[in-house]
Amino acid sequence: MAPDPPEPEQLPICCKDIVTEFSKEILSFADSLFGLLSEALGLSSNHLKELGCAEGVDVAYNYYPPCPQPELTLGATQHTDTAFIAMLVQDHIGGLQVLHQNHWVDVPPMSQGLVVNIGNLLQFTSVEHRVLLKGAGPRVTAIAFFGIGYTSNSRLYGPIEELLSESDPPKYKKTTIQDFVAGAYKQGLDGTSFVQLLKLTDD
Ligand SMILES: O=C(O)CCC(=O)C(=O)O
Numbered sequence: 001m002a003p004d005p006p007e008p009e010q011l012p013i014c015c016k017d018i019v020t021e022f023s024k025e026i027l028s029f030a031d032s033l034f035g036l037l038s039e040a041l042g043l044s045s046n047h048l049k050e051l052g053c054a055e056g057v058d059v060a061y062n063y064y065p066p067c068p069q070p071e072l073t074l075g076a077t078q079h080t081d082t083a084f085i086a087m088l089v090q091d092h093i094g095g096l097q098v099l100h101q102n103h104w105v106d107v108p109p110m111s112q113g114l115v116v117n118i119g120n121l122l123q124f125t126s127v128e129h130r131v132l133l134k135g136a137g138p139r140v141t142a143i144a145f146f147g148i149g150y151t152s153n154s155r156l157y158g159p160i161e162e163l164l165s166e167s168d169p170p171k172y173k174k175t176t177i178q179d180f181v182a183g184a185y186k187q188g189l190d191g192t193s194f195v196q197l198l199k200l201t202d203d
Pocket residue numbers: 060062076081088090096129131141143
């Protein structure tokens with residue numbers, strides 16, 4: 001949906017308006033959120049925005065049919081998101097879980113609430129998550145991934161210089177989004193983050 005949104009006639013008529021509106025609103029909210037994240041890191045509030053974190057957004061709409069034997073399968077296997085951040089709207093069915101201190105914790109649906117996941121490109125600590133299936137449903141979610149659609153950007157992304165010091169040296173190699181996304185997609189949703197392969201140190 002950004003930076004090159006589809007022509008309105010390329011979208012199905014039934015969801016064209018809501019999809020366009022959702023993308024517009026989520027992009028404007030992302031501006032505020034990247035500002036707050038920058039400030040939380042002790043950087044100027046436009047730092048992450050100037051890195052282009054809020055410029056590219058892919059939006060996915062997931063549909064999980066009701067499952068007769070939910071205990072035998074998963075809606076989405078354990079993974080981290082290939083994005084700076086991912087913002088998710090879920091309906092009332094539930095099923096999303098995050099891994100916290102080695103335990104799977106439910107992320108209960110909250111009316112009018114957004115779930116914001118830190119993804120691998122931002123990597124403060126990207127959140128491991130998965131989706132359980134339910135007998136009830138179907139379940140529908142809308143999720144905006146910031147960063148991954150922006151593959152024409154040839155900028156090198158790496159540790160933020162302002163946050164490095166002799167006692168806190170870089171832990172990761174630099175990469176373009178294009179190489180990062182290609183590598184991550186090759187690896188697939190196997191629960192091992194591609195970002196580990198860019199590590200310079202063992203810790
Ligand atoms: O549908 C959900 O709740 C999460 C889906 C997800 O994690 C993803 O699409 O990356």
